[in-house]
Amino acid sequence: MTVTNEPDELEGQFAQWRDYVRRRPELAASDADELEDHLRNSVDELTAIGLRSDEAFLVAVKRMGGLDELSREFAREHSERLWKQLMFTGDPVKASPQRRDLAAMLVCAAGAAVSVKAPELFGQRYEGEGTFYDTNLALFALPWLAAFLAWRRRASIKVYGVLAALFVLGAVGANVYPVGDESQSVALTASHLPIALWLVVGIAYIADDLRSSRRRMDFIRFSGEWFVYFVLIALGGGVLIAFLGGTFEAIGRYPETLIWQWVVPCGATAAVVVAGWLVEAKQGVIENIAPVLTRLFTPLFAVALLAFLVAVGWNGSGIEVDRDTLVMFDLLLAVVLGLLLYSMSARDPLAPRGTFDFLQLALVASALIIDALVLYTMTGRIAEYGTTPNNVAALGENIVLLVNLAWSAWLLLGFVRRRRAFAVIERWQTAYLPVYAVWMWAVVLLLPPIFHYR
Template sequence: MDINNLIIENIANPHELERMFRKEPEAFKKSFSSAWEQNPDSQVLAVWYERLHFKETTNTEKASLLQKNFLSMGILAVLAGISTRIILHFVEQQAIAPINLVFGILPFIAAYFVLKHTPKKNVLYTLISLFLISGFYLNMLPLEQKDSIILAYLHLPIFLWVLLGLAFTGNEYRIGSTRLAYLKFNGEFCILYASMAISGMLLTALTMQLFRFVGMDISEFYFKNVVLFGAAALAIVATYLVSRNLKLSKNIAPYIAKIFSPLVLVTLLVYLITVIWVGKNPFLDRNFLISFNGILLSVLAVTIFSITESGTDEKKNISDYINFALIILALIIDSVALSAIVFRLSSYGITPNRLAALGINILIWANLIWIMISYMRFLQNKTGPLAIQDAVTKYLPVYGLWAAFVTFTFPLFFY
């Protein structure tokens, strides 16, 4: 039977029409025109007509916005590369601290967010003033390797990261879902940046080898003027691509979270059992205590990454139980680290490093308790996943405030 007649006979059978289309799409399209001419009043065929002949109208306003964002990205990427290279020059002259290199990248990412979603004047003025104050204050500090100065260098990027979150969220900085989107952006940004950086490394290796073939060593020039420029500019490009909902990073991030979380859990369990077996003591071994805190921060980062990529599905799955186990593990590590820090403070006195470690461990411990309670209620079907995400997003400013406190006060109190 002619497929045209089959289409007419099955007008009231959408399942059969769909089956026919999937089986022979080209034949279906050719025969559809005749069926449509014979039944111009059929609503079913009208829907199929739009489906087969639909052409998305060009949205000139959207196209111009994309062109504007692309142009902004290009200009900011070039400025970031140039600024980073200029800052490196002064770092090499030992006129400023190497940590100033963050000002070659983060302000330009913030500028991209501001240009994309123009915030209110109070948010904009806050961003500009805090970036300027941070840069001015940082370069007023003496270039000395004192503990309080080093702590300021270590905490400044954390403060600027939270400040970058303000630029990302803009006028919606109080909304939890927007803060969560910022955390997701960070995960997707890291995945995309790492992927592109690997390609850049391969290009660098190829370039080095090609010039070695002709007896030239351009490594120093290339790293200072090309690699550094590219690394800074690439951060702006990655920001643009992630903000354009690039499918690569968005599709791969949840899978990385699901695969990486159980691997981290198993690895850390084996590591902690080994630590107990060999008798390592964070109360007496300072270096081991530092590594213990490093493990804690890693577990916290992996847990937050997993939570942000878990979505808002009300159904529990194995990933939720793994995340909950990671949180319990992080709490155990943090409790041991806190006890060791308090012991060292009472035994050896107050130092900037011990005080900073105590502060951040207390903050992390409180955050983990909040996340753990939220997760317990979720696993008991008392709340949804939104409560867990709130425990993560609402606590972010606390880390920023602590980082600002250490950065701006420790060099004054402990100089």
């Protein structure tokens, strides 16, 4: 074993620690310097009593506590300063990264708002007849969100090229195929293309470390936080629209065109970028929201699914599967998967098993059984009535979810039995993300021509 007691090696350890600390948004540069001084003093004291420098460094870091714990302490002790950071009243003399991010967000949000109205120059009206906005809506907002994230990550030219190529591919899939307004392919593209493009946004999010499993998990956490912020913005926008309509109606006017042709489409597309910026600006400063919600809803969903399985067994009848039922079960399985992913994103991988882990296992196992029952019924109906784009897409999604849930249940079982580390479950989920992307793109690009665009 090599002894790491040389000054340059110790300085290398300090440099790594310093880089790690300064990535925390809770800690200003002066805070990081203060912590480093404290760490150096501890190392000096430990080396003075006979420890080697590498041993002293490890002991001193351990004594300081986990960085997340330090961050929470700073959040409590400097709440006034953190609130000022949230309100962007920092030092105007310094070129604040937060201000640059704010400027970039405003440019991208404005770009999204302009993009959604640009097709009107070519005769495509928002809320008009036809399928253009049904299949293209995600293409007006998500490229701008990806551009903001890629800019923030200082992505390489190669990453920008990949992002542009995938968004162009999405535009081709949404507009080139000769589908009619009544074609099932329209609904499939409108529902699957946004998910495929969201995973493209994930490439922009992890552009600083494309191969990192941890960064993929960070994107999962980002997705949950983004959804919560977007819903909050949408609720606020609804209140704004209600007041706008009410005040104008009081004078005998109702600005219907202004609201539905301008405020709603421009505000919604811009909110996609704003919500992403809020997640980036607030991460680590305030408690993550999505993982907290998963702690609340995981037990409720576990009880609900177990009750459903008991009812199925008690009645002795199968599940009646039609189009609406398939959509409902697909959404249910997606929610279960989301609860699993977001709770994992907030969990310390080194923490021992607990009651919540058993609840997660019960939730995943129940969803797995329900998915198997739905698949059994679905394959019987397909064999009897034949295939359509809708049932093939639903069948594929259930199979994709079944594989993930089955292996997740097996890994969770090994974890609660103390035979497997939690990090294995996390790596499985992040490694499985490309499978979702492949299937979503297959639905958008392959199913329409396979079924002759019907």
